[in-house]
Amino acid sequence: xxxxxxxxxxxxxxxxxxxxxxxxxxxxxxxxxxxxxxxxxxxxxxxxxxxxxxxxxxxxxxxxxxxxxxxxxxxxxxxxxxxxxxxxxxxxxxxxxxxxxxxxxxxxxxxxxxxxxxxxxxxxxxxxxxxxxxxxxxxxxxxxxxxxxxxxxxxxxxxxxxxxxxxxxxxxxxxxxxxxxxxxxxxxxxxxxxxxxxxxxxxxxxxxxxxxxxxxxxxxxxxxxxxxxxxxxxxxxxxxxxxxxxxxxxxxxxxxxxxxxxxxxxxxxxxxxxxxxxxxxxxxxxxxxxxxxxxxxxxxxxxxxxxxxxxxxxxxxxxxxxxxxxxxxxxxxxxxxxxxxxxxxxxxxxxxxxxxxxxxxxxxxxxxxxxxxxxxxxxxxxxxxxxx
Numbered sequence: 001x002x003x004x005x006x007x008x009x010x011x012x013x014x015x016x017x018x019x020x021x022x023x024x025x026x027x028x029x030x031x032x033x034x035x036x037x038x039x040x041x042x043x044x045x046x047x048x049x050x051x052x053x054x055x056x057x058x059x060x061x062x063x064x065x066x067x068x069x070x071x072x073x074x075x076x077x078x079x080x081x082x083x084x085x086x087x088x089x090x091x092x093x094x095x096x097x098x099x100x101x102x103x104x105x106x107x108x109x110x111x112x113x114x115x116x117x118x119x120x121x122x123x124x125x126x127x128x129x130x131x132x133x134x135x136x137x138x139x140x141x142x143x144x145x146x147x148x149x150x151x152x153x154x155x156x157x158x159x160x161x162x163x164x165x166x167x168x169x170x171x172x173x174x175x176x177x178x179x180x181x182x183x184x185x186x187x188x189x190x191x192x193x194x195x196x197x198x199x200x201x202x203x204x205x206x207x208x209x210x211x212x213x214x215x216x217x218x219x220x221x222x223x224x225x226x227x228x229x230x231x232x233x234x235x236x237x238x239x240x241x242x243x244x245x246x247x248x249x250x251x252x253x254x255x256x257x258x259x260x261x262x263x264x265x266x267x268x269x270x271x272x273x274x275x276x277x278x279x280x281x282x283x284x285x286x287x288x289x290x291x292x293x294x295x296x297x298x299x300x301x302x303x304x305x306x307x308x309x310x311x312x313x314x315x316x317x318x319x320x321x322x323x324x325x326x327x328x329x330x331x332x333x334x335x336x337x338x339x340x341x342x343x344x345x346x347x348x349x350x351x352x353x354x355x356x357x358x359x360x361x362x363x364x365x366x367x368x369x370x371x372x373x374x375x376x377x378x379x380x381x382x383x384x385x386x387x388x
Contacts, residue, residue, distance in 0.1 A: 002267055007093035008225035009233040009385065010103075011040025011218030012343045014324075016180050018331055020212040021114045025057045026067050028109030028214040033068060036216035041228050042103060047218075049074040049101030051092055053084035055110050055334035064107065074101040080379030081371025082281050083240070085217070085339035087381040089367075090238030092219040102221045109214030110334020117210065129377075131245070142283070143207065145375030147199035150286040152252040154201060156301070161201055163304035164285040165192035168205050168328055170312035171282065175325025177354040182209045183329040206285040208327035208337070215339045217346075231350040237268025237384035244377050253301075255287075255370055256380025257294035264366070264382035265296070272296040275384075276362045277348045278319055279341035281369040282326040288312075291368055292319070295382065314357040323348065323357035338369030342383065349387040363387045 013035030020028060029052070037043060047070050054077075056064050061075040074095050078087055085108055092104035153159045169189055175181035187205060195204040225232055241259035265271060272295060280295075282288045289303040297319055298306040306319075314320035324330045324344040327337045345365040347353045365385050372378030 001094070001097065003090065003093040003097050003238060004236045004267055004269070005234055006097035006222065007219050007235050008222060009089070009217060009235065009342070009346050010220040010225050010228055010230060011036040011042065012346045013039055013216045014340055014343050015109070015214040017213050018180065018182050018211040019113050020111055025109055025111055026064065028111070028212070029056060029064055029107045030068050032109060032214040032216035033105055033107050036105070036218045040218045040220070040230060042218060044068060044070060046103050047105045048072055049092060049095055049104035051076045051088040051104060051106040053077065053088070053108070053336055054079040055108060055336055070105070080381070082283065082336050082338050083369035083371035083379040083381040084336050086342065086367055086369040086383050087240050087379070089217065089219060089235065089342055089383050090240060090381065093235045093238065096219065096221050102224055104219040106217040106219065106339065107214065108216070108334060108336055108339040110336070111212045112334065113210050113212045142373060143199040143202060145373040146284045146286055147202045148375045149252045149290065150201050153286065153290065156253055157304065159289070159304040161193045161203070162189050163308050164206055164289060165189040166308045166310070167282070167285040167288045167312060168192045170310065170317070171322055171326050171328040173313050174323045174357050175329035177356045178325050178330055181325040181330040182211055183325070202284055202286065208283050208332045209329065211331040211333055213331045213333035215343050217339060217342055232388040233346050233349045234386045234388050235383065236386050237264040237266070238382065239263025239267070240379065240381040242377065242379050252375060253290070255290050255294050255374055256378060257291045257368060257370070257382065260380040260382040261295040261368065264384050268384040270364060270384065275364050275366050277323070277345060277359045277365040278321045279345045279365070279367040280321050281338055281341060282322060282328045283332070283337070285328070287370060287374060288321070290374065291370065295366070295368060314359055320357070320359050323353050323359070336371065338371070338381065341367040341369055345385055349385055
């Protein structure tokens with residue numbers, strides 16, 4: 001069953017906090033929900049579907065529905081890390097198309113900064129995966145896993161640190177216009193490659209920020225969307241896919257986007273050159289480069305050339321990306337930044353992005369997320385949206 005045109009994004013909200021020492025996780029979820037519902041012109045009593053991932057406290061949707069007083073017909077707690085909330089948008093559209101709910105609320109929140117989490121550099125030894133006893137003695141950390149992908153890409157395709165640095169440069173050009181962004185200073189390629197090495201070949205400025213915060217999205221049926229006084233953003237394509245370790249036969253140079261992207265484009269009936277704006281998950285610069293290739297914006301191995309010389313900067317580049325500054329400069333709550341990718345894509349389609357980064361005639365946008373680790377197993381999800 002196709003979801004094309006069967007659901008709309010009616011409301012969005014990004015929590016302004018970047019350090020929430022005075023707020024609980026449940027508060028961040030609830031405040032984000034209130035913001036998105038207000039943006040849509042709806043109330044909590046209108047919601048009959050609720051979606052959240054592993055960042056939600058307690059029993060996920062059960063605990064949060066109780067906390068927020070929601071009366072629901074449908075819940076979904078799919079958790080695929082950073083791609084969770086891209087998947088939730090697709091799942092919400094499917095649920096609405098099947099008549100399981102009419103107004104779906106999706107919330108994200110996290111407090112990794114207040115809790116002092118070293119989310120990228122601390123060894124992840126608590127994952128209860130079948131292979132964890134074999135991997136944990138080696139102290140795998142997120143940064144190391146992504147660094148392996150970057151090193152392999154450099155070896156196989158000649159990608160350089162300077163090319164990766166252009167991705168951070170582009171994000172910083174956008175973040176300077178976002179008053180909530182954690183890193184608002186515009187940086188140069190030289191500054192990126194001169195920053196301290198975290199995991200060879202990734203430097204500190206190749207890595208995303210660690211922030212508290214959250215956000216929310218309201219997905220509604222066409223009938224509800226037509227009744228609201230908001231610009232209409234239609235969901236026209238979605239795709240999701242896991243990439244496994246494949247018993248060790250793992251090619252580090254591509255991500256699950258090679259499957260989720262084509263599925264979303266096929267359902268939407270559009271092609272990569274049609275996209276005016278792309279929100280791409282940016283836990284590290286290499287994450288962006290690989291996804292740009294895998295989504296079809298350039299050939300495999302040509303990502304380094306594609307992102308160079310400001311090609312991702314709004315107003316001058318071929319593919320404006322992450323105009324809020326993204327995870328590299330703006331925020332990255334709960335290690336699940338995919339939701340904020342949808343939020344900025346909707347802003348662009350509505351014409352509500354900052355004037356300095358608003359893409360002209362933006363009528364088609366893509367949001368894509370990865371969750372897990374590019375160097376091991378991860379999920380990928382893509383959503384294509386259209387301004388009606």
